[in-house]
């Protein structure tokens with residue numbers, strides 16, 4: 098039940114505009130029962146990667162396999178509806194406002210061909226009262242709606258859950274609860290979870306491993322405690338310094354005050370070099386090799 102992403106490239110093409118290489122050679126594995134957090138600033142390619150995993154963005158180069166089978170447009174329907182389920186950023190947009198939530202969850206149950214489970218059982222599993230099944234999405238708060246979206250995803254008995262910024266539209270109080278819920282539900286059922294977020298502190302709470310993405314590439318990956326306590330890539334170090342402290346005085350490092358460069362015209366060499374305080378001559382001309390830390394400072398001797 099492993100999800101394997103290898104040297105993935107996803108390009109966006111529109112007439113008269115430069116090709117945007119939103120994912121530019123990313124490799125990542127998510128094993129059964131494992132939670133991998135994928136972090137990075139907006140525009141770094143996280144969501145494009147997630148959509149490619151679900152077959153919603155075509156793969157330009159490289160491969161994505163799930164349970165050993167390539168994720169291709171041909172395999173899209175079966176895989177999207179059953180094996181891999183995605184929870185999106187905006188729970189209101191992903192639910193049909195005119196249908197009762199119980200009916201929407203029942204759609205997933207029919208997909209899984211499991212007539213024994215009641216939609217209300219799934220609502221209970223995500224911490225909501227059974228009687229909510231008869232209500233419509235507008236009757237709920239953002240956090241409750243995201244729980245409903247998770248219940249609907251679980252109805253298809255997924256073996257891999259993808260959360261694409263599933264907490265970023267929620268109140269601070271609901272964020273950790275929903276993230277922890279997704280982790281518990283995935284791990285309890287033996288499914289993997291790829292949890293995409295720009296919030297490193299929440300990812301730290303739930304992920305077994307953290308992958309850090311910058312401008313289409315994964316620049317650091319490792320066990321959560323290792324990355325958190327000893328970040329090695331200068332970009333990871335900058336992201337961690339940007340996390341608000343308990344006194345509310347988060348310090349935004351100088352290198353992160355600018356925007357992520359345009360993926361249609363990425364910098365030569367290391368993509369982070371225009372923002373990196375440690376940039377050397379080699380960084381401006383040669384891209385670091387992919388690996389646990391893609392940085393010339395950490396090349397094996």
Ligand code: SF4
Nearest residue numbers: 367370373380392393
């Ligand atoms: Fe900085 Fe060079 Fe490492 Fe890139 S390769 S992060 S520019 S030190």
